[in-house]
Amino acid sequence: MxxxxxxxxxxxxxxxxxxxxxxxxxxxxxxxxxxxxxxxxxxxxxxxxxxxxxxxxxxxxxxxxxxxxxxxxxxxxxxxxxxxxxxxxxxxxxxxxxxxxxxxxxxxxxxxxxxxxxxxxxxxxxxxYYRRALPHFRKIKELITDGTLGEIRSVHINLKQKLDASLITKVETNWRVDPELAGGGYFFDLASHQLDLMDFFFGKITHASGFCSNQAGTYEAEDIVVGSFVFESGVLGTGNWCFTTSENAELDQTIIYGSKGKVSFETFGKGEFELELDGKAAEKLSFELPKHIQQPLIETIVADLLGTGTCQSTGISGARANWVMDQLVKKRV
The missing domain is CATH 3.40.50.720 (NAD(P)-binding Rossmann-like Domain)
Structure with a gap:
């Protein structure tokens, strides 16, 4: 190339x-x-x-x-x-x-x-997909790879956001909820990050199925998606995404369960996560995030283009997130 x-x-x-x-x-x-x-x-x-x-x-x-x-x-x-x-x-x-x-x-x-x-x-x-290059997610990857968590059993994604009231009057100017422009709604915009991150952690998802619906009727795109998926590594996963919850129900939580412990984190929050290992108190690990959040990934792209390094977020890997999303929204109810 x-x-x-x-x-x-x-x-x-x-x-x-x-x-x-x-x-x-x-x-x-x-x-x-x-x-x-x-x-x-x-x-x-x-x-x-x-x-x-x-x-x-x-x-x-x-x-x-x-x-x-x-x-x-x-x-x-x-x-x-x-x-x-x-x-x-x-x-x-x-x-x-x-x-x-x-x-x-x-x-x-x-x-x-x-x-x-x-x-x-x-x-x-x-x-x-710049989260692949952020320090806290690279640390989680290390904990998975080096066996700290033991054998990985399952991963569960739970993302809940309140309905943005401004959408009622601004739907026509918000491309993120126009399937013709975005492919879907906020699920395509946000879950794509999460599913690519899962690919980074565990490898390719080989099977996926789910259901989607438009419950609030505020815009054309789906506003809720639930599904399950299987990684080539044998890890099992589930996801539950809803963008019309109440404010007090908002949640951004992903939990990875292993035979020796678990990790929980926010995909879109601070550069931190919680680690719980058998027989030990829960530990919060925090990392400083860059002002320009894409900078670590762009650094790898520049290095790749100049022949001094490699980039792990390519068209091949990026397409896999789209494949999973296509499967999860295939059945609309």
Whole structure:
């Protein structure tokens, strides 16, 4: 697989919206041998505002123009999922590596198509599942791998969020609950992170089934999903996601059970988790998270492109999260 021939990764960013304010893009200018060369957004007013606030000299309102900029040698796609396949195809055709936001696409088939176009063009494809690179999740991975938890028996994901009252009047402007743009609702936006993290911990999920429904009727997409899944490693798992609970019922908890203990953590919370081992008091382990939360993952992408390291979040791994989500929402009741 071809990387880049330069000594510096010069990013072109497509879609400089909210995710590019703090989470991702600023890190690209902090990592050695990495810089933002140009940004693009369809709104000229908004792209100029972003470029000026972040000190970026070059901006575009056309994706094709940015992709074909000869100084840009890597593309970051930060648009809603509906545009990921088209933009990844354009970048691959130009011979430029692709870093795409999560979820990787609206469906597993679109993910496979993205993989195919990048493989045909011989360019790398990375996905923004940045939790794989965060310190507390890497520590949990270590506890699983080194046998501290014993043989892993099961994992259980439980995510409950209250219904966002603003959605009642803003559904049409919230792409995250528009299946045409996002593939589904908040389940696709948030559970994709969790399912990819499970893939990082335990390997590929080989079987998955579930049910989904729209109980509140606030928007078209599903607002509740329940399911179960089996990993190739033999670990069993369940998930329960609901986005219309009451405020006092909100919960973000994943528990991993092993033969020697258990770990519990929040996917979207602080950099900490609780470890309970047989015969010992529960212990809370805390880690400092970076200001720009995607920076550790982007560092591995830069290293991979420059031939000095590897990145563990690729199109191949990212597509697996989409496959599981497709299975879990297949039966709507």
């Amino acid at each position: 071809s990387k880049i021939q330069d000594t510096e990764v010069r990013w072109g960013i497509l879609g400089v919206g909210n995710v590019c304010e703090v989470k991702s893009a600023p890190a690209m200018n902090l990592i050695p041998n990495s810089k933002i060369e140009a940004v693009m957004r369809r709104s000229e007013e908004k792209v100029i505002d972003y470029a000026q606030r972040h000190g970026i000299a070059k901006w575009y309102t056309s994706a094709a123009d940015l992709i074909n900029d000869p100084k840009v040698n890597a593309i970051y796609i930060a648009t809603p999922p509906s545009a990921h396949l088209e933009l990844a195809s354009l970048a691959a055709a130009a011979g430029k590596p692709v870093y795409v936001e999560k979820p990787m696409a609206r469906t597993h088939q679109e993910c496979l198509d993205m993989i195919a176009v990048c493989e045909k063009a011989n360019v790398p494809l990375y996905v923004a």
